[in-house]
Amino acid sequence: MAATQFVNDAIAHDNIVIFSKTYCSYCRAAKECFDKLKVSYKSIELDNRNDMDDVQDALEKLTGARSVPRVFINGVFIGGGTEVKNMFKNGKLKELI
Amino acid sequence: MAATQFVNDAIAHDNIVIFSKTYCSYCRAAKECFDKLKVSYKSIELDNRNDMDDVQDALEKLTGARSVPRVFINGVFIGGGTEVKNMFKNGKLKELI
Ligand SMILES: N[C@@H](CCC(=O)N[C@@H](CS)C(=O)NCC(=O)O)C(=O)O
Numbered sequence A, B: 001m002a003a004t005q006f007v008n009d010a011i012a013h014d015n016i017v018i019f020s021k022t023y024c025s026y027c028r029a030a031k032e033c034f035d036k037l038k039v040s041y042k043s044i045e046l047d048n049r050n051d052m053d054d055v056q057d058a059l060e061k062l063t064g065a066r067s068v069p070r071v072f073i074n075g076v077f078i079g080g081g082t083e084v085k086n087m088f089k090n091g092k093l094k095e096l097i
């Protein structure tokens, strides 16, 4: 599926990829964790795409859920907003980036 | 405006009113604060309404922002998700309900 290709290409192309929606506070909080660590990331705003539902379906196949945020580091799925926040607090996120 | 009337009626009708969207984790977290305090509340899911935008406009006039969640206790606006979480943690929410 085109959306699966899109997701696979995206997570191969940038070290840190956040699948996000522009209006979502959980997504903003995840981004702020990386901002505080002073690292750059690719934020893919799904509500700005017309294949949003297909991309969320592809994310569900890859990660088990179609929710946002879905965060990948070096092509590996690390979790959603809750995981990123916890990892930021316990120092694990800093190790991963 | 009809939406302003709807909001005013809603916050007069129930002690605790949460203007929410079904998919929003910030809204879910606000509801969970009240669940933990074992109090009931009225949750108005704006994404299930066809006047969603009008209601958000009305909330902006009343509260200064059109975001969700918007939480009212006894007809008084107390804040969004961040405020409710902070008030829950510092005990202020328990006092208000
Ligand atoms: N436990 C998940 C919760 C994710 C979640 O429920 N995200 C919401 C937005 S806050 C969502 O994706 N809702 C469905 C949708 O927008 O399609 C996490 O920590 O990331």
Ligand SMILES: N[C@@H](CCC(=O)N[C@@H](CS)C(=O)NCC(=O)O)C(=O)O
Pocket: A023, A024, A025, A026, B024, B026, B056, B066, B067, B068, B069, B079, B080, B081, B082, B083
């Ligand atoms: N600081 C606010 C943030 C609220 C916020 O940004 N809410 C988002 C959803 S998480 C929103 O309403 N976005 C615009 C929309 O859905 O219309 C709070 O604590 O409640």
Ligand code: FES
Pocket: A023, A024, A025, A026, A027, B023, B024, B025, B026, B027
């Ligand atoms: S839409 Fe509100 S936290 Fe994601």
